[in-house]
Structures are given as structure tokens and as C-alpha cells.
Amino acid sequence: MRTSVNYSGSVDADTGEAAGVLCQVGLRPTAQRRIVLVSLLHCSSALTAQELHGRLRDGGRPVGLSTIYRTLWALADAGALHTFARMNEVAFRRCADGPHEHLICLRCGRIDDVPPAGPAPPGSSRADTAGFTVQSRRTDVYGICASCLCHQA
Known part of the structure; x- marks a missing residue:
């Protein structure tokens, strides 16, 4: 990589x-x-x-x-x-401040910070139903970035 x-x-x-x-x-x-x-x-x-x-x-x-x-x-x-x-x-x-997700390219290693899809309504997550208070959350999405796909063609 x-x-x-x-x-x-x-x-x-x-x-x-x-x-x-x-x-x-x-x-x-x-x-x-x-x-x-x-x-x-x-x-x-x-x-x-x-x-x-x-x-x-x-x-x-x-x-x-x-x-x-x-x-x-x-x-x-x-x-x-x-x-x-x-x-x-x-x-x-060093990532963006505030809530974000990581889009990680498996070919070049590029990592983009993107805003989260949106908050779940209160009481709807598995953590909420289990009575669990979330302190932090992190989402890493792995795939191939547009630049690498372009160079592949």
C-alpha cells in the first residue's frame, strides 16, 4: 500500500x-x-x-x-x-474534528473523512435498547477509491 x-x-x-x-x-x-x-x-x-x-x-x-x-x-x-x-x-x-466516518481505499491507502449518515432516532439503536450509554463510535468503510478505479480502467 x-x-x-x-x-x-x-x-x-x-x-x-x-x-x-x-x-x-x-x-x-x-x-x-x-x-x-x-x-x-x-x-x-x-x-x-x-x-x-x-x-x-x-x-x-x-x-x-x-x-x-x-x-x-x-x-x-x-x-x-x-x-x-x-x-x-x-x-x-489526523482526522476531522467532530463525528465522521472513514472511507479507506484498500489499494492506495487514502482515507477520507465523511460526515456520518445521520443520527439514529433516540431509543432505536441496539445500545439504547440494552441500556448502554455510548461514549464513542467509529465507522471504517473499506473499498476502492474513485481515483484507483479510474486508473484501473
């Missing part, structure tokens, strides 16, 4: 947003943590720590692998990143 980081401008342009996210989740906004987070802001696919480490190194922004692992897991634990299982690894991605 290929992944791509789209640097459509200066990585430094988003350091303010990254610093804000880090502070919001209780992490000190060090330069290396900001670089890690900014790199994920420009990526349409989830990246493993190893992939991100290689891309940062190749882009002239070396950050230690252990710093990347610690930062990714701290951000995931705080809810600022979502995790995605990929074979025997965990990949990380």
Missing part, C-alpha cells in the same frame, strides 16, 4: 495549528513534536512511525524515531490522532 505526504506549501505555515493541538492535549509544543504533527496534517493516508521517520529524514527534517513513536502515541491517547491497523503495524492520521 502506498502512502503519500502532500507538502503543498511550507510545513512551517501550519506550526501554529500544530502547537495549538499539542497544547490542547497537554503536550509541550516542542519543535520536533510540531514537525511530526504538521507532517500528518498534510497526509491523506495513515502513516506508521517508521514511514513518517523516513519521510522526515528524506525531507531534511530529522526527528528521532523514539520521539516520533512517543509523540504519535501521546497524540493518539489524547484523541488528536486516529489509529489504523495495517498488517502487524499501527498507522496514525
Whole structure:
């Protein structure tokens, strides 16, 4: 599965947003943590720590692998990143704020955040009928994106 980081401008342009996210989740906004987070802001696919480490190194922004692992897991634990299982690894991605579903392409790894289909009427879900109070919910939909289907033809 290929992944791509789209640097459509200066990585430094988003350091303010990254610093804000880090502070919001209780992490000190060090330069290396900001670089890690900014790199994920420009990526349409989830990246493993190893992939991100290689891309940062190749882009002239070396950050230690252990710093990347610690930062990714701290951000995931705080809810600022979502995790995605990929074979025997965990990949990380910054997602949209608020309720959303993930459309995940099985060919290229692209992940699109889309609004949920809509809330179920109160009392109609299985959780409601079981007296269960839902704290969070996540929907991942797997398939082939339009771009990959276009290239297939």
C-alpha cells in the first residue's frame, strides 16, 4: 500500500495549528513534536512511525524515531490522532474534528473523512435498547477509491 505526504506549501505555515493541538492535549509544543504533527496534517493516508521517520529524514527534517513513536502515541491517547491497523503495524492520521466516518481505499491507502449518515432516532439503536450509554463510535468503510478505479480502467 502506498502512502503519500502532500507538502503543498511550507510545513512551517501550519506550526501554529500544530502547537495549538499539542497544547490542547497537554503536550509541550516542542519543535520536533510540531514537525511530526504538521507532517500528518498534510497526509491523506495513515502513516506508521517508521514511514513518517523516513519521510522526515528524506525531507531534511530529522526527528528521532523514539520521539516520533512517543509523540504519535501521546497524540493518539489524547484523541488528536486516529489509529489504523495495517498488517502487524499501527498507522496514525489526523482526522476531522467532530463525528465522521472513514472511507479507506484498500489499494492506495487514502482515507477520507465523511460526515456520518445521520443520527439514529433516540431509543432505536441496539445500545439504547440494552441500556448502554455510548461514549464513542467509529465507522471504517473499506473499498476502492474513485481515483484507483479510474486508473484501473
